[in-house]
Amino acid sequence: MIVLGVDVGGTFTDFVLADLEKQELTIHKTSSTPANPAIGVVNGLKAICEKAGIRMADIDSLFHGTTVGTNAMLEHDGAVTGMITNAGFRDVLHIGRHQRPQHYSIMQDLPWQNRPLIRRRHRQTVAGRLDAAGQELIPLDEAALRSAARTLLEQGVEAVLVGFLFSYVNPAHEQRAAQILREEMPDVFVTTSSDVAPQFREFERFTTGAMSAFIGPKVRRYITQLQEELTAQGLKGELRVMTSSGGVATPEMIAQKPASTLLSGLVAGVRGGAWVGSHIGANRLITLDIGGTSADIGIVMDGRLTEADARSASIAGFPVMLPMIDIHTIGAGGGSIAHVDRGGAFRVGPESAGADPGPAAYGKGGERPTVTDANLLLGRLAAENFLGGDMKLDVEAARRVITTLADQLGRTPEETAEGALTVLNSNMANAIRSRTVQKGIDPRDFTLSGFGGAGPLHAAEVAGMLGVRRVLIPPHPGITSAMGLLTADLEYHALRTAFAVKGAVDHARLTGLFDNMEAELNGIFDRDGVPDTKRRMLREGDLRYVGQGYELKIDMPDGVLDDAALEQVWQDFHDRHRAEYGHAFEASPIEIVTIKVRGLGEVDKLGTPPEISVTGDATPVGQRRCVFRIAEELQTFDTPYYDRASFPVGHCMDGPAILLQTDSTTVVPPGWRFHVDKFANVLMTREEA
CATH class of the missing domain: 3.40.50 (Rossmann fold)
Structure with a gap:
């Protein structure tokens, strides 16, 4: 069984090809084509098949994360x-x-x-x-x-x-x-x-x-065009598209319900981070997915992806009443532009240089300083080893645009570049606080997982700002979102507004509504050819105290919902309300507002990551003078560069160090220690921890 994950980002389109029987992975990145994302997908598909030595017809399933609907909303x-x-x-x-x-x-x-x-x-x-x-x-x-x-x-x-x-x-x-x-x-x-x-x-x-209608023609046109292009190239496998709830759906379902893709390209990253964390026991995880134009933040609580509630679910400021993973996105990425605003404040983002022209260091005509230019100037990127050597960065172009901004600020180029990174990291740390500290969650109890093309560059410093003591960098951070696509099952949802108050519940009606919804979802799975043995139905309900304006989601039991079954539901609601708000009203009547069924259809997907067996000692492939902020002062360190793949399992080393690989670069700042585990993850810890 050969499966392919394709994640289209603002700057790069990422591919991961997995032979599930041989447990072999092939990865590839190619430039995105924003005018027509399907072109970048097809170009990358050809390249990764050639790299893996297979034909397109050998691919059994293609899993795809798309931002077509998201971008249509964000760009109106x-x-x-x-x-x-x-x-x-x-x-x-x-x-x-x-x-x-x-x-x-x-x-x-x-x-x-x-x-x-x-x-x-x-x-x-x-x-x-x-x-x-x-x-x-x-x-x-x-x-x-x-x-x-x-x-x-x-x-x-x-x-x-x-x-x-x-x-x-x-x-x-x-x-x-x-x-x-x-x-x-x-x-x-x-x-x-x-x-x-x-x-x-x-x-x-x-x-x-209205959102579904607004993005519908564009999403349907894209999916149809992509299917036609893939078929023309000889792909015979099934196309599956990631949805906002963390599952995948068929193109037919996406054409009917395009709004289900509003977070398609973002959710895969959280899924990928959770999958990596689950195999090392990191079940409380903050995922930080930094790409070229944005940073996406997700929270994994006890191994479960946190879902958005009715109060906070939104896209581009518009409220959304759809099942969706809670992801917070800010304009912070490798292409984010550093500038002085009209009030004289130094800012980074949300405007981005994107894929074209991109940062000045890309040599494509970019003339504004970006985060990538700042990282290159500070020695944190290897100009000759970007994308595994497939792309050479222009150090002088980066210095030129940073110097222009530095002259405007009255600072040195190094101070300006480091200041840009500090501003960007602070923006991301504040965004994480809004999803943790402001909700009564202590981020210090979590592991921060940094991925995306730029996540490993910034993860440790963002963690330091939050007091987080452990950082996880997956084996292939630049394509973690694409890998997340390969961990999902088919997932469909049905729901009904029920309005049933404790003490006056029509048990037959409530049970019948659940049975009808399950029959509806089974009909969809019949059409998709999912065997009965590979189906699961999960019941949920949105509950509130009578008179409240918003609900909390509670798991509901299978079978007949009689008084005995509902007694546990009422208690679970009290417990959840106490955990969410710090109190519960045990004597107050509870109302079931909406009932839901989440249907899961199991598909072939990634299992346990392969273990590595690298031995010996890692040898630096070079050394650079890198600038870091230590105790509010800029200091320069002679910093070794390593090929990340050369590190043996369990080998520990103190920072500073720069770890190079094809899809990303990992920065280990001074004061941090790191080692590589048996799954090839890089785990960083702070010395004071």
């Missing part, structure tokens, strides 16, 4: 989107809720008002109404619906969302409206809010549906 570059909704509710998408993201700011950005996904002129209303129980009050006006469809066609819309009140209880009106729209607008992408997020809360449900 989606389809011209229309909406059909109930008469009188045209402005739900604009009004939002009375809660403001920043309660006391009069200058805050409200993206649903400042840059709406669906402009008001493209929101059409029709008569038709259901009540809160899903009973029809006013029939759907089909003639008005057809007229609205013609109006939207004249306006040039490329996608349409159908969003009606109470469709989470009864989707009949939405389904009929979608059928009519597809008849009237056969070339337009049509989706419904009940298909995307069948949950109560109109604003969030409509907004999530």
Whole structure:
């Protein structure tokens, strides 16, 4: 069985080819092609097959992480989107809720008002109404619906969302409206809010549906084009696409629910970091995935990827009501540009040089100082050994752009370069604090795993700022996200809004809803050809105390949900509420709001990492003068460079040291000690620990 993971980043596209029977890995990186990501995927696919000595037809499955939908949201570059909704509710998408993201700011950005996904002129209303129980009050006006469809066609819309009140209880009106729209607008992408997020809360449900419509044509076009390109190149294996919840799905499912890919390219990194950590007993992990344009932060608690809750799940400032891993992204990467802002402050990012022209050191015409230029100037990158020697960096170009900024600041080039790294590292440390310290989690109890092309360059210094005492660098940090793709199963979700209060639960109804959802997911697995023995159904529920505004997710038992089974659910909720907020209201009634089933279909994937058997002593391949900040002062150290692959298992050494490999460079600062374990991980610890 040969499987391939492909992760498309802003600067590079990463590949990992795994022969699961022989336990052999082949890795490759190629420049991304932002104008058409499929070109970079196909180019890299050809190269890695040649490197591994196989034909494309030999690949059984290709697992893919894509940022097409993510970028469309972040850049506000989606389809011209229309909406059909109930008469009188045209402005739900604009009004939002009375809660403001920043309660006391009069200058805050409200993206649903400042840059709406669906402009008001493209929101059409029709008569038709259901009540809160899903009973029809006013029939759907089909003639008005057809007229609205013609109006939207004249306006040039490329996608349409159908969003009606109470469709989470009864989707009949939405389904009929979608059928009519597809008849009237056969070339337009049509989706419904009940298909995307069948949950109560109109604003969030409509907004999530609007995202699906907004990115739908672009995601569907990309996946279709990629499939065609891969087939034309001779690939016969199945294509699987990573979803925001940490599983993978078929292209057909992605075409139906494109919003499920909103975190596709980011989640794979957290999965990869968790997979590496699980084999060394690091079940509490902070993952720091630094690429060319951004840094993605995830938290693994007791071996489980932390999921976003309803209060904080968002993309580009828009609330999302979809299952998704909790990932915090900031504009911090190797291509982040160092500059002085209009107020005279020294900043790094979020603007990035990207893949083209890239940092000045790439020699492609970049003229603004970046983090990569700063690392090169400080001696932390080997100019002649970047990407394993496939790319030579221009030291003089890096010095030139850093010096220009240094003159503006009145500092030396080295002070400016190190200052850029300190600012960047501080930004990442603060972002990690927002996901740990601000939620009552002590980061010092965690291991920090640094990966991505730039993660190993910065991981130790970021850990030092947080008081974290152990850093884990995976064997292939630059392609850890691509490896994470190969650790995922097929994963689909079904959910229903239930509204059941403790003491008045209709046990037969609740059990029936779960059974129906499981049957729905089994139908999908039947279509995907997943054997019964490789399926798992996990039940969950969103619960709250009656009167609360938000819920907490609790695991639900299998089988009949009688009083005995629910008693443990109520206690689990009290315990979770106490852990989350520091208190629980044992005497207060509890309400089940939404129930969910997570369906997992097992696929062939990576098992235990292969063990290495390197012996002897590592010999430096060179030495450079590297600059580090020690006790608030810059100091220069004669720093050895090593080929990382030459280190024997268990060999310990003190920093400073630079470890070279094809897909990344690891910096071990002064004051840190490191060794290589049997899985080829680099483990760094601070001396004072």
